[in-house]
Amino acid sequence: MADKIRVTVWNEFRHEQSIENVRKIYPDGIHRAIADMLNANGFEARCAWLDQDEEHGLSEEVLRNTDVLFWWGHIAHGEVRDEVADRVVQQVQAGMGLVVLHSGHLAKVFRRLMGTSCTLNWRDGDRERLWVIDPMHPIAQGLPPHFELPDTEMYGERFDIPTPKDIVFINWYAGGEVFRGGVTFERGRGRIFYFSPGHEAFPIFYDPNIQKVLRNAAVWAAPRGERIIPDCPNPAAMEAVTGR
Amino acid sequence: MADKIRVTVWNEFRHEQSIENVRKIYPDGIHRAIADMLNANGFEARCAWLDQDEEHGLSEEVLRNTDVLFWWGHIAHGEVRDEVADRVVQQVQAGMGLVVLHSGHLAKVFRRLMGTSCTLNWRDGDRERLWVIDPMHPIAQGLPPHFELPDTEMYGERFDIPTPKDIVFINWYAGGEVFRGGVTFERGRGRIFYFSPGHEAFPIFYDPNIQKVLRNAAVWAAPRGERIIPDCPNPAAMEAVTGR
Amino acid sequence: MADKIRVTVWNEFRHEQSIENVRKIYPDGIHRAIADMLNANGFEARCAWLDQDEEHGLSEEVLRNTDVLFWWGHIAHGEVRDEVADRVVQQVQAGMGLVVLHSGHLAKVFRRLMGTSCTLNWRDGDRERLWVIDPMHPIAQGLPPHFELPDTEMYGERFDIPTPKDIVFINWYAGGEVFRGGVTFERGRGRIFYFSPGHEAFPIFYDPNIQKVLRNAAVWAAPRGERIIPDCPNPAAMEAVTGR
Amino acid sequence: MADKIRVTVWNEFRHEQSIENVRKIYPDGIHRAIADMLNANGFEARCAWLDQDEEHGLSEEVLRNTDVLFWWGHIAHGEVRDEVADRVVQQVQAGMGLVVLHSGHLAKVFRRLMGTSCTLNWRDGDRERLWVIDPMHPIAQGLPPHFELPDTEMYGERFDIPTPKDIVFINWYAGGEVFRGGVTFERGRGRIFYFSPGHEAFPIFYDPNIQKVLRNAAVWAAPRGERIIPDCPNPAAMEAVTGR
Numbered sequence A, B, C, D: 001m002a003d004k005i006r007v008t009v010w011n012e013f014r015h016e017q018s019i020e021n022v023r024k025i026y027p028d029g030i031h032r033a034i035a036d037m038l039n040a041n042g043f044e045a046r047c048a049w050l051d052q053d054e055e056h057g058l059s060e061e062v063l064r065n066t067d068v069l070f071w072w073g074h075i076a077h078g079e080v081r082d083e084v085a086d087r088v089v090q091q092v093q094a095g096m097g098l099v100v101l102h103s104g105h106l107a108k109v110f111r112r113l114m115g116t117s118c119t120l121n122w123r124d125g126d127r128e129r130l131w132v133i134d135p136m137h138p139i140a141q142g143l144p145p146h147f148e149l150p151d152t153e154m155y156g157e158r159f160d161i162p163t164p165k166d167i168v169f170i171n172w173y174a175g176g177e178v179f180r181g182g183v184t185f186e187r188g189r190g191r192i193f194y195f196s197p198g199h200e201a202f203p204i205f206y207d208p209n210i211q212k213v214l215r216n217a218a219v220w221a222a223p224r225g226e227r228i229i230p231d232c233p234n235p236a237a238m239e240a241v242t243g244r
Helices: A020-025 A029-041 A060-064 A082-094 A104-108 A108-114 A208-221 B020-025 B030-039 B060-064 B080-092 B103-105 B107-113 B208-221 C020-025 C030-039 C058-063 C080-094 C104-106 C109-112 C208-221 D020-025 D029-041 D060-064 D082-094 D102-106 D108-114 D208-221
Strands: A007-012 A044-049 A068-074 A098-099 A123-132 A146-156 A166-173 A179-186 A192-196 B006-011 B044-049 B066-073 B097-101 B121-132 B146-156 B166-173 B178-187 B189-193 C006-011 C046-049 C070-074 C097-101 C121-132 C146-156 C168-174 C178-187 C192-194 D006-011 D043-048 D066-071 D097-101 D121-132 D146-156 D166-173 D178-189 D191-194
Touching: A007 D020, A020 C097, A029 A044, A029 A068, A068 A082, A068 A104, A068 A208, A082 A098, A082 A108, A082 A123, A082 A192, A098 A104, A098 A108, A104 A108, A104 A192, A104 B097, A104 B208, A104 C104, A104 D146, A108 A179, A123 B030, A123 C070, A123 C080, A123 D060, A123 D146, A146 A166, A166 C097, A166 C168, A166 C178, A166 D082, A166 D146, A179 C058, A192 D029, A192 D102, A192 D121, A208 B030, B006 B030, B006 C058, B006 D108, B030 B044, B030 B066, B030 B208, B044 B060, B060 B080, B066 B103, B066 B208, B080 B107, B080 B166, B080 B189, B097 B103, B103 B121, B103 B189, B107 B178, B107 B189, B146 B166, B146 D060, B166 D166, B166 D178, B189 B208, B189 D082, B189 D108, C006 C030, C006 D060, C030 C070, C030 C208, C046 C070, C058 C178, C070 C080, C070 C208, C080 C097, C080 C109, C097 C104, C097 C109, C097 C208, C104 C109, C104 C192, C109 C178, C146 C168, C146 C178, D006 D029, D029 D043, D029 D066, D029 D208, D060 D082, D066 D082, D066 D102, D066 D208, D082 D191, D097 D102, D097 D208, D102 D108, D102 D146, D108 D178, D108 D208
Parallel strands: A007 A044, A007 A068, A068 A098, A098 A192, B006 B044, B006 B066, B066 B097, B097 B189, C006 C046, C006 C070, C070 C097, C097 C192, D006 D043, D006 D066, D066 D097, D097 D191
Antiparallel strands: A123 A146, A123 A166, A166 A179, A179 A192, B121 B146, B121 B166, B166 B178, B178 B189, C121 C146, C121 C168, C168 C178, C178 C192, D121 D146, D121 D166, D166 D178, D178 D191
16 A cells, blocks of 8 residues: 555546536536545545546556545446446455445445445435444544534435444434445455435535545545455365374 | 245256266255255255256246245356346345355355355365354254264365354364355345355265255245335425425 | 243333323333233233342243343332342343343343443433334334334434344434434344333333334244353364374 | 553463463563563553452553553452452443453453353363454454464354454364454444463463464554543434424
């Protein structure tokens, strides 16, 4: 791992170009807003996006030089090429960190790593309160016991994911729902964090608490030890024991 | 669920036709040996195999009428068609039980449900002792604290799987290895059990303890409640609360 | 295990005698209301209470003949004798099921089994919605995706418990809180379910959904296999391997 | 947290004074051998022992100034005063790290934090191989996939502990046993690591791999965030929602 944690922020980058209201909030795209914030805080962040090139900006070389990949997608999950999705999955299994944001719950990369449908209930427009359920978790450091987002999209249970390794946040919505909104997983040597806030129509990625979560998550998800793509070795028996 | 638990035993069914030694042990195939044992014990078991038809014997109708699917495969994982593998995965997510045996750890259906490489260490020919780590687990009922298989293939750590829901068995090998050899997972509404014994060159599926595990696993994995393929509904807010 | 599951419903039984409003709701005590409901549904339920005798109605013999113990306590946790609390803990470790209700989160028996403070946030008077997070869990069978309690006491996060085995319910409160309100644990050979509803000032234990949860929990928590108090045996080595 | 991680190494310190063979290996006690190793590697380690004073060297002040407590005990668990054990438990719940070694599995502090009997199988004299099951875990950094201890005491399953947060090591013994020999837990705000090697009759704490595990564990268990003893607050409802 380099001195600075190297983050690649991947974004679908469609809403910001097609919807006036979203462009006003994120004129250079959600990816740029997140990358700028990370770069201003000691990370080495770059961007990649769906229409960047044939590989969606995610060549083998880019991924091998990425410690943590952030992923935001919504209306074009199906346009992500299977080989690129599989490449991301393999690098996570080898040790790369992955932070999946908001509507990325239905992204190919997330569903292939989870093995579930990753479906949920949703509703446009609600008020959200995030509760820190695991205050000693590295991702929760520096946060208050709970904080609010005045305008958000509701994501509610049942969220069809495997039992998480850790539940860091549970969300409350004024409309009557709850949601496991910040959850961690391990797959192979890689760490994964899913975080539910981040609807494109609201300036959520400028919120100081949300930004703190993203920074904490990048540190937490960064790989430890060597990045290894596993295989099935065929070792000899322990000689002194078996005598074979 | 019907009165009897309906099990479909799926087998690659290649070794039994191509290797004399294996045919002697399982003249009608591993699937038939397991299905006969289940049918003799109150289950309603059928068979399916790779070369049975274009769908490997696993049509939508067969799967919808299967409570628990057993899976044995080894040298032809790649020949299982992607759409059939995805169909199995979807039915597990909807509630069908899945019992994956031995070299099935690399089967498409298992890897897609796990999201990991499912690799491990292996060695032909060893002696194995299985320890019951979770004696109150339904799959362990009626078993002694440990039991042995005199001739087996060694499957050793590190086994690249997500953290299991339950670890029912840990295996010991004379050659110096250990293995989480009986582990459970939940994906969507479905229950999954992976069980490591079952190399084709040894009569392991005739062992009374192994047979008890298979029967317990079929009962444990059978679906509860309705089988549902999840989607993303868009419910209204709780009116009295939000007033919207 | 007898043909019928044998439940002992333990209650502190103080509020019902000292507070007029509570007596109106539960004239014979919370324990009697729960036991009557269980007996009307195929269980064999008895009652025990704090002031019943010197052992709070929980002699060794009573516990050995109890498959599942229900526990409701609130203002007199400190009056439960240490040796009786330890006796209950040991029987849970040996295989007896335990269902802890509402303010029982601070009971000696629960805290000793958890190893944490079991503290939480609370507030008198709120509206509660319980979400089924794990619809395939045996305790959730027959329930709708969510249901409500119009008058309840708020129990909110952070709930200081170890990571549960399963989270069956997450509660939503109109006042802005969330709570892991139905959670399971395993300790030794015993199964434990904590369920948050049940404030004495509201007729919650007459609610049909709540009653269904209690029945499901009694079935789920009933012991499988032999009840065993564990020790530290000193077995010989496997001879053929070590040759010692 | 101070600049250096402050470790207190607690030892029963009886065998080293009463058994000639043990004194030869650890002339100043197991505690001193571990503390010297930690101090030589950038930690600030002190010692405490059973007969040091009425509080076994573990006053409130000592514990409040301890980031991570190591614990070794064997024949005198019952001599540890209940109020001192409860004090340790409370500090762990508030955030202090705890590393329990070898026969400490039966220590009051460990059993009270686990809520189980913590019993196991054992045998004097065996050969042990430790397998790293979770190579990305911080406690496993810098270790080979497996390593051996030529002379050890066998600790075998079933180990009666709650499901661990992480299983870092599984042990193999020549005599035919397996053991979850390196396991983590969280209780309240504190992190706990149990590590099985460390019989007093063998120079195990001088082994370089074992020493690396101890150092990694001290870093991993050190508290993050404030140390807080939890209580049950009674907050007001979120005004804008309830209108109360």
